[in-house]
Amino acid sequence: MIEVDGLVKRYGSERAVDDISFQVQTGEVLGFLGPNGAGKTTTMKVITCYLPPSEGTVWVDGLDVRTHSLDVKRKIGYLPENTPLYQEMTVYDYLTFVAAMRGVDSTQHASRIAEMADVCGLETVLGKRIEALSKGFRQRVGLAQAMIHDPPILILDEPTTGLDPNQIVEIRELIKKIGKEKTVILSTHILSEVQLSCDRVLIIHKGKLVADGTPKDLQESFSSGQQIRFGVQTPPDPVLSVLSGWNGIQIKETVRTGDAETLFTITTERKDDLRPELFRLAVDEGWVLTELGRDQANLEDVFRHLTTD
Amino acid sequence: MRETWTLTKRELHSYFDSPAAYVVMSVFLLFTGWFFGTTLFLENSASLRSLFDLVPFIFLFFIPAITMGTFAEERRSGTLELLLTMPVKDWQVIVGKLLAVILFLMASVSLTVIYALTIASIGDLDAGATIGGYVGLILLGSACASVGIFASSLTRNQIVSFILGFAIIFALFLLDKVTAFVPSSLAGILQYMGTDFHYRNLLRGVIDSRDVLYYISLTIFACVLTSYSMSRRPE
Ligand SMILES: Nc1ncnc2c1ncn2[C@@H]1O[C@H](COP(=O)(O)OP(=O)(O)OP(=O)(O)O)[C@@H](O)[C@H]1O
C-alpha cells in the first residue's frame, strides 16, 4: 500500500506538487491524469525516492521514503518518463545489469530475461545495441527493466507513448494482468487508456488533486446533463420551429447530411431521457428517423472541465 | 559491495565498447614512449625518471577526459534517475565509478612497464624509485580521478565537467609551486596540500605513510563532496 500524505515538492519557489494526499491499495491500478506540467512526473519521482519531498511524506508499505529509501526502492519497479537507457549496451547486457543491481540472483538472470523478452516482445532484439532500436522497442526495454525483479509495485510514467496500436493493446492487457496482484501507478495522456486499464483515477492540475475516483464515478459526478444526436429526413426549419417550444434544451448544431437528412445536436441540463419524446415527435410528424442517440459526459469532458481555468 | 562491483564492470565495459578508450590509451603510450625514447637514446641515461616526470602532466588532461562523463552524461541522458532509484546507496554509485576509472588508469600505466623492463635489461633499474614512482602514480591518479568525478557531478555538460576537473587538478598541482608568494606560515600548509609535493616524495623511493595518507584523504574528501553534490538532485 502507498500512502501519500500532504506531499509538497518545490523547485526553487515553484510548487510543482502542492499538498497532495491519496492512498493506493495493494493490487490497485491507479491512473494519473493531468495536463502538461501538472506534477504527475514529480509525484512519481518522490514515490520512487529519486527526489526528497519538500513537505509531507510518502509511505510505501509503512516505510517512509525519507528514512527507508533503500527498502522502498527494493519494492518498486520504475519506468521514468522518456525511458532513459544506456545507449551503447545491448538489450541483453542491459537487462543483466539491471537484474544484478536489483539483487536478482545470478542463477535467475537468464530465465528472468527470457520471461521479460517474452512478455515485452523483445526476443528479436536481445543482441542489439539499444541505440539501434526504434522508439517503441526502447519503450519495451524500459518496461522490461522495470519488471525484471518482479517488484510488488510498478510505477510507470507514460508507459504507452511511442508504441504501435497492437503493442498498446498488449501492454494494456499486461498491465491489467499484472494489476491483479501488483500495485500499479501509471500516468498517461490517453484518456481511454485510463478507462480501459485503471481501477481508479487521480486528476492533478497545477500540483493539486482535483478529482479522485473510479472512471465511472467521475463521469457521473461531473456530468452536467446530456447530449442527444437526433437525425431525421426533413429540412431543418419545421423541426427547429417545434423544438424551440421545448423547455430547457439547446440546439447546439444543425448539420445537413446527404440530400434530405438533417442531424441535430441537442444539449440539455435535464436529467430525464429525452429520447422517447423525440421518437414520438418524429412519429407524430411523420419524419423518417435516421439517428437517435445519447452521450453522457465522458472522461474527456470531465478532464477538460477540471483542468481549464 | 556486489552492486558496486556490478557498476564498476558496466563502466569498464562501456569504456572498452567505444573506440575512445583505445584512442586515449594509444595516445598515452605514444606520448610516454616518445619521451622515454628521446631521453634514453639522446641523453643516454637509463632511468624512468623522465617518464615519472611526464605522466602527471599527461594525467592533467587524461583524467578529466576519462571522468568527464561519469555523472554529467548520466544526468544529461536521464539514466542517473534509473541508477539512483535502484536499491543502492549514493556512495556505492560513486565508489563503483571511481573504481572503474582507477582500474582504467592502472591498465594504462601498466603499459609503461615495457619501458621499465627495457631499462632493466640494458642497465640497472633503481627498484626503490621505480616502485615509489608507480605507487605515486596510482595514488595521484586515484586522487585526481576522484576530483574529476566530483567535477562531473556538478554539471550535465561534459565539456564544462572537463574544464572544471582540469582546473581543480591543475590548481592542486600548482599549490606547492606558489609557496614563494605567500607568508611562510601558509607555505607549509600549501605545500602539504599540493598533489605534486607528495608525488616528489614518493619518487625518491621512500613510501612514507604521510604521503599515502594525503592521497587517500584527498580521494575520500572528493568522494564526500560528490555525494553532497548528488544529494542536491534536481537543477
Ligand atoms: N527539474 C526541474 N526543475 C525545475 N522545475 C521543474 C523540474 N521538473 C519539473 N519542473 C516543473 O514542475 C512542474 C511539474 O512538472 P512535471 O514534470 O511533474 O509535470 P507532468 O505532470 O509530468 O507533465 P507532463 O504531462 O508534461 O509530463 C512543471 O511546472 C515543471 O516546469
Ligand SMILES: [Mg+2]
Ligand atoms: Mg510527466
